[in-house]
Amino acid sequence: MRLRADSVRVRVPATSANLGPGFDAMGVALGLHDELLIRAVASPGVRVEVEGEGAGQVPDDERHLVVRAVRIALDHVGAPQAGLELMCRNAIPHGRGLGSSAAAVVAGLAAARGLISEPEALDDATLLALATQLEGHPDNAAPAIVGGATIAWSRPEAGGEGAVGCARIAVHDDVVPVVMVPPHHLSTKAARGVLPEHVPHADAAAQAGRAALLVEALGRRPDLLLDATVDRLHQDYRRSVMPDSLALVDVLRRNGVAAVVSGAGPTVLALARRTSAPGQAVTTDADQAIADAFGGVLGGWTIRPLPVDATGVQVRTGDDPIG
16 A cells, blocks of 8 residues: 555544433534644654644644554555654644544544545545544544444444444434533543443433434434433433533523533533524524523633534545635
């Protein structure tokens, strides 16, 4: 396998995983993106520049997650390694439960696909398998790769690249994700560290029913989203490490909003319903409840509706921006 391009542009979306009951399985791509330019150069080593989220905080050498993913993908297909210049313009908040690490991994893997002479060797299924190896679970990587809302599952009996799969599920045009991003970070390790090793059978059974209902609610019955986003496996266990986020979820749900913790948190995601006409500024049925919950004092939180990103990661050979 040889390299066919010297540079690629990558655009990758933020993602929100779990969506309440779809723990470690369901996710949705959101209209908030990191954009990267990656150049393969003759000189050895790595040069990394980061603007926006993570600037001055993430590694600027071979440890950078995008660089690691590029290296792993090139090794996977037997392509030669090269020196790399990486320029990142990041908009996805770090440590907030919006899939920043999955975005970096997927961006690096997709960049390698753009660099090699046989890009089909790094098809979506291969990208998902490699991303899962790096991330540990596929719930963020799947929508980042294929876009839209997804269900991802593992099948260890298949082994290798067939050990994980994903399928897109429909999202009704009236469903509007609204993210409420706090000013503080929370590591995924800390959020997962408070989860119990075992859960009651009744909770697991209830969760399966709500996850199934969520597929129907997202695609055809947005009026069922409040019932469909009930969680009994992870959110309450995480209350001690994100009390403000869970308090906000509680308030919004009492007021009829399908609010959940986004991924490992601490961002809160509301699956609201559009009330504005197409082409107008987006308004939703959750706007007043969200405003009332904050009482006019955001305290560093950022609130924004985001469209569902239906495309997933995009790659363009050369230096020209992705439109």
